[in-house]
Amino acid sequence: xxxxxxxxxxxSSFSTHATPGTERIGLFSxxxxxxWKTIIYPSSxxxxxxxxHDFDRVVVALTDGLLKVTTSKGKTHYMQFKKDKAYYLSxxxxxxxxxxxxxxxxxxxxxxxxxxxxxxxxxxxxxxxxTSQSQPHFVYx
Numbered sequence: 175x176x177x178x179x180x181x182x183x184x185x186s187s188f189s190t191h192a193t194p195g196t197e198r199i200g201l202f203s204x205x206x207x208x209x210w211k212t213i214i215y216p217s218s219x220x221x222x223x224x225x226x227h228d229f230d231r232v233v234v235a236l237t238d239g240l241l242k243v244t245t246s247k248g249k250t251h252y253m254q255f256k257k258d259k260a261y262y263l264s265x266x267x268x269x270x271x272x273x274x275x276x277x278x279x280x281x282x283x284x285x286x287x288x289x290x291x292x293x294x295x296x297x298x299x300x301x302x303x304x305t306s307q308s309q310p311h312f313v314y315x
Contacts, residue, residue, distance in 0.1 A: 194281070196220045201285075208288040214241070214276040221275035226266045232287040233261045239282030242275040255282060 194215060202209040214222060224246060235255035244250045247270060255261070266272070276282045 196222060196276075198222075206290050208290070210286050210288075211236075212282075212284050212286055214239075214274060214282045216276045216278055216280065218275055221273050224271045224273050226271045227263070227288070228265055229288045229290055230265050231263050231289060233263060234285040234287070235259050235261070236283040236285065237280065239276060239278050239280070241282065242277045244273050244275070246271045252277075255284065 194213075196214045197212070199211045199213075200208075201211060212222070214220060233255075235257055237255070238257050239255045241253040241255070242250060243253060253261075
């Protein structure tokens, strides 16, 4: 009887834990900037759905990872992220959407800071350095 109860407890613990999934978590937004955390789990089934970015953005990598980016026009490129590095990405080409797929073995976690263009000049508050000026490494296929 005791073994049976332990078995039931073990089975119930499996059913109460949800499988983690790719997600976007809003952190802050106003008329100048939007900030969110994105977690992309490995697997084509966990890829971000087709979307686009209408604004320039800064992406801060919280983990290492490799993303496969595929556009609606069938073009593919790869983005290599290194933990604790920041990357500047320009807004997307008008009329084009893309999907992001984590082709690594571990979740990719990033903070995205979207810069809303309000026609005002912005001033960088951080000194220019190699780290803050880093660009993603693209491999075109």
